């Protein structure tokens with residue numbers, strides 16, 4: 001599954017190889033080194049932000 005990585009400069013990379021997940025990736029535009037987040041991390045983050053007001057159903 002390709003990873004979508006967006007640099008802080010706004011440049012998007014829509015097919016970052018999985019091997020770059022969690023590793024420094026140098027943006028070709030601004031030359032900034034950033035760690036590529038894993039898709040799971042992004043998903044978890046989204047869930048947490050969505051459900052902050054909900055209590056545990058158990």
Ligand SMILES: [Zn+2]
Nearest residue numbers: 007009027030
């Ligand atoms: Zn950049």
